Amino acid sequence: MADTYQIFAIKYARHERLSRYNFIGGDPHDVMMPLDYFVWAIVGEDRTFVVDSGFAPDMAEKRGREMLNPPAEGLKAIGIDPAQVEDVILTHMHYDHAGNHDLFPRARYHVQDREMAYCTGRCMCHEALSSAFEPEDVAVMVRRVFEGRVAFHDGSVELAPGISVHWVGGHTAGIQVVRVRTRRGWVVLASDATHFYANIEQERPFPIVYSVGDMLEGYATIKRLADSPGHVIPGHDPLVMARYPAPNQALEGWVARLDAPPAE
Numbered sequence: 667m668a669d670t671y672q673i674f675a676i677k678y679a680r681h682e683r684l685s686r687y688n689f690i691g692g693d694p695h696d697v698m699m700p701l702d703y704f705v706w707a708i709v710g711e712d713r714t715f716v717v718d719s720g721f722a723p724d725m726a727e728k729r730g731r732e733m734l735n736p737p738a739e740g741l742k743a744i745g746i747d748p749a750q751v752e753d754v755i756l757t758h759m760h761y762d763h764a765g766n767h768d769l770f771p772r773a774r775y776h777v778q779d780r781e782m783a784y785c786t787g788r789c790m791c792h793e794a795l796s797s798a799f800e801p802e803d804v805a806v807m808v809r810r811v812f813e814g815r816v817a818f819h820d821g822s823v824e825l826a827p828g829i830s831v832h833w834v835g836g837h838t839a840g841i842q843v844v845r846v847r848t849r850r851g852w853v854v855l856a857s858d859a860t861h862f863y864a865n866i867e868q869e870r871p872f873p874i875v876y877s878v879g880d881m882l883e884g885y886a887t888i889k890r891l892a893d894s895p896g897h898v899i900p901g902h903d904p905l906v907m908a909r910y911p912a913p914n915q916a917l918e919g920w921v922a923r924l925d926a927p928p929a930e
């Protein structure tokens with residue numbers, strides 16, 4: 667069907683941590699609850715959008731994350747040449763979503779007005795808000811603004827038939843989610859608007875947060891935009907790789923097809 671897209675989740679890194687760090691107020695069970703790190707690719711008949719650019723091996727080292735396969739390799743593994751990509755949607759400017767600066771030399775970067783205002787403004791004077799940002803990611807993005815390579819969005823905007831971005835805020839002031847039409851209906855790439863299925867399903871906010879109120883409202887927005895709870899894709903949940911099939915056997919555990927129906 668025209669204007670439906672394939673969606674790929676490409677896992678590039680992981681981080682082991684206890685569940686208490688994934689919820690405001692901690693977690694009574696306090697079990698291991700690791701994070702996976704992803705970039706996503708939305709592939710249509712004649713257009714490809716990459717969602718987030720991930721971080722590079724040196725950043726994994728600096729931040730103590732385990733790099734598996736850098737995002738560039740994952741993209742190439744599914745037949746995408748990063749040098750030819752024309753559109754990169756940055757859900758938000760955190761270091762694990764906005765690195766690999768030279769990977770997409772031809773791309774225009776889609777970001778919300780409020781995210782750029784946030785990561786270049788007074789909130790960054792506060793370590794509690796700035797620590798998940800890398801100044802160099804922000805500086806590179808500012809340079810792209812002057813090079814005419816940034817498309818600013820304010821709220822909900824259709825980027826192409828069947829693809830739209832939607833401001834939700836909460837986790838950062840300007841985080842946006844991406845709604846995509848697929849063969850199984852409308853899927854929402856929620857990125858860090860919900861790190862895990864548990865955050866949105868149990869309405870228990872993640873502790874890196876600009877506005878708890880906006881984060882909770884964002885959960886409602888995401889549920890409204892997606893065809894069902896099974897159409898919501900959280901930003902860091904290892905269950906994504908467990909629930910969705912790989913495009914082929916060689917990519918098992920590395921890439922998952924999100925336009926395919928999930929396993930129960």
Ligand SMILES: [Zn+2]
Binds near residue numbers: 837
């Ligand atoms: Zn984030």
Ligand SMILES: [Zn+2]
Binds near residue numbers: 760762858901
């Ligand atoms: Zn993240």
